[in-house]
Amino acid sequence: MSKATNIPPFHLAVPVDDLAAARAFYGDLLGCPEGRSSDKWVDFDLFGHQFVVHLGTPVGKVDHGGVDGDSVPSFHYGCVLDWDSWHTLSDKLVAANTDFVIKPKIRFKGDVGEQATMFFRDPAGNALEFKAFKDPSQLFAK
Known part of the structure; x- marks a missing residue:
């Protein structure tokens, strides 16, 4: 997969309720290499950007446009x-x-x-x- 090379990387952190499921999804399925982690959060290289999942309450009701x-x-x-x-x-x-x-x-x-x-x-x-x-x-x- 390509990585961003012409723009500065962004940082985004989102809540998840299962770190093992997040690792399987972002790491295994999407192919994002894992960076630092703890028992409460995991850093991923999301196509050149710092993406972090934190154990927490996922976003609730989602609206649409x-x-x-x-x-x-x-x-x-x-x-x-x-x-x-x-x-x-x-x-x-x-x-x-x-x-x-x-x-x-x-x-x-x-x-x-x-x-x-x-x-x-x-x-x-x-x-x-x-x-x-x-x-x-x-x-x-x-």
């Missing part, structure tokens, strides 16, 4: 990957019978900002979006 005909969880996180890495991850998740919130698809097809996107949840219920732009220069295009 409409985007290009889909009901998108309003609280979500993830990464923008290059086109090939997105397809590799998408294929891996499909093969693992992932229960998608929004199945892998192309959004805004033929328009500015055309992108591949998919939404799924981690074992704690946190919503993730991974996306890729056919033309990476359109990341912030209007």
